[in-house]
Amino acid sequence: MPEKSYVLITGATGGIGAAFARAFAARHHHLILTGRQSARLRTFSAELANAYPITVLPVKADLTREFDLDRLIGVMDEHNIQVLINNAGFSHHERFDRVPFSRWQDMVTLHCTASIRLIHQVLPEMIRQKGGIIINVSSLNALFPMPHTGVYAGSKAMLNALSEALYWELKIHGIQVQVLCPGLTDTKFLKRSNDTTGNAHEARGWMWQTPEDVVAASLAGLRRDRLFCIPGWHNRLLVTLGKMAPRRWYYPLAIRFFQNVMPTEPAE
Numbered sequence: 001m002p003e004k005s006y007v008l009i010t011g012a013t014g015g016i017g018a019a020f021a022r023a024f025a026a027r028h029h030h031l032i033l034t035g036r037q038s039a040r041l042r043t044f045s046a047e048l049a050n051a052y053p054i055t056v057l058p059v060k061a062d063l064t065r066e067f068d069l070d071r072l073i074g075v076m077d078e079h080n081i082q083v084l085i086n087n088a089g090f091s092h093h094e095r096f097d098r099v100p101f102s103r104w105q106d107m108v109t110l111h112c113t114a115s116i117r118l119i120h121q122v123l124p125e126m127i128r129q130k131g132g133i134i135i136n137v138s139s140l141n142a143l144f145p146m147p148h149t150g151v152y153a154g155s156k157a158m159l160n161a162l163s164e165a166l167y168w169e170l171k172i173h174g175i176q177v178q179v180l181c182p183g184l185t186d187t188k189f190l191k192r193s194n195d196t197t198g199n200a201h202e203a204r205g206w207m208w209q210t211p212e213d214v215v216a217a218s219l220a221g222l223r224r225d226r227l228f229c230i231p232g233w234h235n236r237l238l239v240t241l242g243k244m245a246p247r248r249w250y251y252p253l254a255i256r257f258f259q260n261v262m263p264t265e266p267a268e
Ligand SMILES: NC(=O)c1ccc[n+]([C@@H]2O[C@H](COP(=O)([O-])OP(=O)(O)OC[C@H]3O[C@@H](n4cnc5c(N)ncnc54)[C@H](OP(=O)(O)O)[C@@H]3O)[C@@H](O)[C@H]2O)c1
Pocket: 010, 011, 012, 013, 014, 015, 016, 017, 034, 035, 036, 037, 038, 061, 062, 063, 064, 087, 088, 089, 090, 091, 110, 137, 138, 139, 140, 181, 182, 183, 184, 185, 186, 187, 188, 189, 190, 192
């Protein structure tokens, strides 16, 4: 295995993935970045490689497609991956039955199958080297599923369970695992999740964080070897209150509250 080690970030063409890429580039880590928008991926990789003394390898890949996933695995085979960040993800904020089955299937493939496959690929070498870091980007939604987010929340909850089990399984091998559960973060994510939800994503307020805030919380969590990283005191408060309140009280309140930022019944 070559000496040079890399940080692999899926979904690095924007939002939280791009913020992770900038943070690791600034710390002079070599990068492998994936995404589907090839022009954006190439430009962003070149920008980072020009700004820092690092190698940046862009790999265009739709991780719901087996062929692309195989190609990425081929690239991983030839490089030493020290940090894996399973970040690529999407949501679809609409009533369950209105969304084509193939879209739900892609969501499960991206969040679950692709993440499992990439972790499975990097582990033997990390175990051999007695070190490595795996960050799985999940969501607050995984802890409290909301209407219209069932498959999203369920697929992210799988990441939470997998991360929790691996955290304890891999500790003795010197490998750190973190599950990052952001709340509302100012990226293209919500806008992409369903364009018919009006201007929910325009109505930013105190609940919103920047991708840089989320990444800073994740890196601070790694330094303290925290399995669960929930960025933002308001998100941690929501989780604490949500755990204390009976679900039959929690849901009517939460649905009413989130109606303002994420309308739960898009217009016909
Ligand atoms: N923003 C939030 O409020 C929020 C809250 C909780 C959790 N999260 C999680 O944070 C992660 C990053 O999201 P973000 O907010 O940064 O959203 P974003 O700006 O939309 O970025 C999503 C990234 O995932 C990539 N991606 C999407 N579908 C893909 C596919 N089929 N194959 C390969 N790559 C794909 C996109 O690449 P291309 O654009 O190149 O296709 C993009 O780089 C996601 O896992 C999301 O679930 C976000």
